[in-house]
Amino acid sequence: MQLPIYLDYQATTPVDPRVLDEMLPYFTEKFGNAASRSHSFGWSGEEAVEKARKQIAALIGASPKEIVITSGSTEGINLAMKGTAEMYGSKGKHIITSLVEHKAVLDTAKHLEKEGFEVTYLSPDKKGRISVDQVRDAIRDDTILVALIWGNNEIGTLNPIREIGALCHEKNVLFFTDGTQAAGKIPVDAIADNVDMLCLSGHKLYGPKGVGALYVRRRNPRVRLVAQMDGGGHERGMRSGTLNVPGIVGLGAACEIAMNELEKDAQHTSALRKRFEDKVTGALDHVHINGDVEHRLPNCTNISFNYVEGESLIMGVKDLAVSSGSACTSASLEPSHVLRACGVGDELAHSSIRFGFGRHTTEEEVDFAADQMITAVKRLRELSPLYEMVQEGIDISSIDWSGGH
Numbered sequence: 001m002q003l004p005i006y007l008d009y010q011a012t013t014p015v016d017p018r019v020l021d022e023m024l025p026y027f028t029e030k031f032g033n034a035a036s037r038s039h040s041f042g043w044s045g046e047e048a049v050e051k052a053r054k055q056i057a058a059l060i061g062a063s064p065k066e067i068v069i070t071s072g073s074t075e076g077i078n079l080a081m082k083g084t085a086e087m088y089g090s091k092g093k094h095i096i097t098s099l100v101e102h103k104a105v106l107d108t109a110k111h112l113e114k115e116g117f118e119v120t121y122l123s124p125d126k127k128g129r130i131s132v133d134q135v136r137d138a139i140r141d142d143t144i145l146v147a148l149i150w151g152n153n154e155i156g157t158l159n160p161i162r163e164i165g166a167l168c169h170e171k172n173v174l175f176f177t178d179g180t181q182a183a184g185k186i187p188v189d190a191i192a193d194n195v196d197m198l199c200l201s202g203h204k205l206y207g208p209k210g211v212g213a214l215y216v217r218r219r220n221p222r223v224r225l226v227a228q229m230d231g232g233g234h235e236r237g238m239r240s241g242t243l244n245v246p247g248i249v250g251l252g253a254a255c256e257i258a259m260n261e262l263e264k265d266a267q268h269t270s271a272l273r274k275r276f277e278d279k280v281t282g283a284l285d286h287v288h289i290n291g292d293v294e295h296r297l298p299n300c301t302n303i304s305f306n307y308v309e310g311e312s313l314i315m316g317v318k319d320l321a322v323s324s325g326s327a328c329t330s331a332s333l334e335p336s337h338v339l340r341a342c343g344v345g346d347e348l349a350h351s352s353i354r355f356g357f358g359r360h361t362t363e364e365e366v367d368f369a370a371d372q373m374i375t376a377v378k379r380l381r382e383l384s385p386l387y388e389m390v391q392e393g394i395d396i397s398s399i400d401w402s403g404g405h
């Protein structure tokens, strides 16, 4: 077993060796520009891209013509939201999203607010879920877009996408979903799930970094977007720039493997997660699993460890590569906006950790990780006067911390 153990699969995944094998020839002998129409170098590049487009489309129940290649989900999100706003802004200026979105969605929404759009940020329930009724209540005559995450990257909660999509279609509002954590992990069918736009990213599903795709529906309704990158008119004008052929080949291969092995991967990771959760909750009191344990991604869990200090906890488990309830982006010590939106207090958010399990995670690694967590939490609690008081049955919420002044 190699240390540290990687349990941060929501942040990124390694490239599957089968994916790398497919990619390699496209860096060297098959280096053609897929837009070169006059020779075989270009043709073989184009052929490879079109094969990948089919593989990507197949994973999400789309047709290849509905796939726009991007540099990843951040770009897909920007293109979907800004492209919609620019195309349909004369029809209405209202957009609906939620407080538990990825920063790429929240920051794009903020950008659009500066441009004169009005954004409603729906507040989730305690488990991080948005309901169809909330969306229904928020939709107005001037709403042009609903943008909601499918599987949450911090807590794994799944939104009722199919039902929300049906509502949006009924109301003639476009529906974009950030499917970055969902695609390849749970069944996704753009048509049956009533999605109009969906982004996914290579490096979240065992493909390379810096490549992704945006699904853009072509009928019922036909979605039109204003390009956010001008140039040679690649990707049917929606995203100019010479295509990253090796990356796209990798994304295609990763999607095909994810599709074929979806059930196997899900069973593997959810069994490991159960093993981990059972061990940790069996050995420790005052731990809480965040998110919705019924509607959730198969491959992660987010756990709050009460009565330990967050920073010391992360320091105490140096052999585990995990993410904490703070600092999801950059080096900020801000508590997670997702946990905060779910009503988790700042203190508890700081002592929350996300554990992600992957295709190559083993039982041995999970057992080691659980033991490390249990040991670290017990040791820190031994030093915690608060925990001692709780053990003695003192209701610490009733204590007057001001010292009587």
Ligand SMILES: *Cc1c(COP(=O)(O)O)cnc(C)c1O
Pocket: 010, 011, 071, 072, 073, 074, 075, 102, 104, 149, 151, 152, 153, 178, 180, 181, 200, 201, 202, 204, 212
């Ligand atoms: C990782 C992630 C993104 C950003 O994707 P990139 O391809 O890294 O730009 C967006 N949304 C979610 C839910 C993610 O997990």
